[in-house]
Amino acid sequence: MSEKFKEPLLEHREDEDDHAPGYSSSPKFLAQLASNLSFFSSFVIGEDDIPPIIGVPGFMSAFKAESSKLWYLAGPAIFTSIFQYSIGAITQTFAGHVGTIDLAAFSVVNNFIAGFCFGIMMGMGSALETLCGQAYGAGQMDMLGVYMQRSWVILLSTSFLLTFMYILAEPLLLLLGQTEAISRTAGKFALWMIPQLYAYAMNFPIAKFLQAQSNIMAMAWISAVALVLHVLFSWLLMLKLGNGRRRGGTERFVVVPGGGPADLHIQRGLCAILDGVLLEGISEPLGFCEIIGCIGSDALYPALFSDTSEVKQVVYELTPMLAFCIVLSNVQPALSGVAIGAGWQTLVAYVNIACYYVFGIPVGLFLGYKLKWGVQGIWWGMTSGTVVQTLVLFWIVYRTNWDKEASAAAKRIKKWEGKQVVK
Structure with a gap:
């Protein structure tokens, strides 16, 4: 037996x-x-x-083999994401030491003006990620360069239209009810961030071009060098030479090939001071360690962002919520990656609008203003929108006919090659 x-x-x-x-x-x-x-x-x-x-021995052997394949690609991608994200977080950290108004102004520009424009650019760039990935998988190597060149033209044209948002940042913020002091400072800061927008237009296609070929190590090295230069320029131009708000935008443009705005998620934009402790792209085990470190050092890290006691207290109170959002951030990238790879950008856009603007924002406003929960209520509302979005995307992925999706991907490649598609 x-x-x-x-x-x-x-x-x-x-x-x-x-x-x-x-x-x-x-x-x-x-x-x-x-x-x-x-x-x-x-x-x-x-x-x-x-x-x-x-x-058990067979499981350990298979686990080791699969993990080595995964970390070969995921390792450089994780470090690239950390380096890119840290650029915005470090700028925000230095801005907090320049002054409270400068910290608030940078948070508004980075999470509203730059975040909105960056979201449009990233959304358009995700189409290139889909096409390049599918072309590389189908062996159509000659089409990768064609896709990248077309994306340059499209994104540069889009950047020109989005430039007016930076130019009109001050009156736009005043129209939305922002204070005059913050709006004026943010308007000046936004003008010096305009070149950054055009750098994104060139950077995104190159990044997707390399990513589709699994050449992620090059992106990691570029991001690492950019981060080192960014820290040096931030310290030199914002603190040593003074005039932090003007030079803060300049040094971000200098090192922009390695990074992007601090964060695009609306719920994190409400508490932009906390962005410096959230490193996107972390896997579940690393994310768990990050939660422990975040909660364990909640009395120490607020001093990195500002010397003001009020700011430190807000960061201290919102740290538990940040830990919960990190958990969601460990699930969201996987589902978003599947959506981008399958070319579901339009469908996911509708899901985002419904989850955030139809569900999340009303719940947040109700909790924040009606129930007097303040910033925590608004953040909990937006977090609930993220939870609903995650569940909807999971259901879509679960119900997908992947044979049909593969056939649709082949038709898209033929269409962009100029070949006639047989229906």
Whole structure:
């Protein structure tokens, strides 16, 4: 009996040959047969897939092999995301030491003006990510350069139209009810961030071009060098040479090939001071360590952003909420990556609008103003929108017919090549 239980679940026994003539006895065939009869019936086993796992040693061996493949790509991507995000966070940190008004002005410009424009640019750039990834997977290497050049033209034209948002930042903020002092300072800061917009137009296509070919290490090195230069210029121009708000925008343009605005998520924009402790792109285990470190050092890290006691107190009170948002941030990138890879940008845009503007914002306003929860109520409302968005995206991914999506991807590649698509 003991020998019987040592057999793997999917192992083919010789006495079954009489009952299944003509069938292969390979482990992969049996695994595929079990898959066809199981809940995940659409899964197709490939030649490079691992054989059925037998016991704990087999699991550890397969885990090691799969983890090495994952970290080969995910490792540089994680560091790239950290380096890119840190550029905006470091600028915000230095702005807090220049003055409270400067900190508030930078937060408004970075999370509203620059964040809005960056979101448009990133959304348009995600189309290139879809096309380049699918072209590379189909072996259409010659089309990668064509896609990148077309994206340059489109994004540069879009940047010209978005420039007026930076020019009209001060009256726009006043119209939205921002204070005169913050609006005036933010308007001056926004003018010095205009070149940054055009740098994004050139940077995004190059980044997607390299990412589609899994050449992520180059992006990581560029981002690392940019971050080092950014810290140096921030310290020199904003603190040592003075005139921080003007020079703060200048040094961000100098190192823009490595980074973007601090954060685009609306709920984090409400508490922009906390952005410096959230490193996007972290996996679940690292995200858990980040939560522990964030809560454990909540009495220490607020001093990095400002010397004002009021600012430190707000950061201290909102740290538990930040830890909860980090958990959501560990799930959201995976679903967003699937959506971008499948070319669902339009569908996901509708989901975002419904979850944030139809559900999240009304709930946040109700909690913040009606129930007198203040900033925490607004943030909880936006977080609830993120939860709904995550659930909806998960349901869409779960219900997707991936064979049909693969066929649609092939048609998109032929269309961009100028070939006639047979329906």
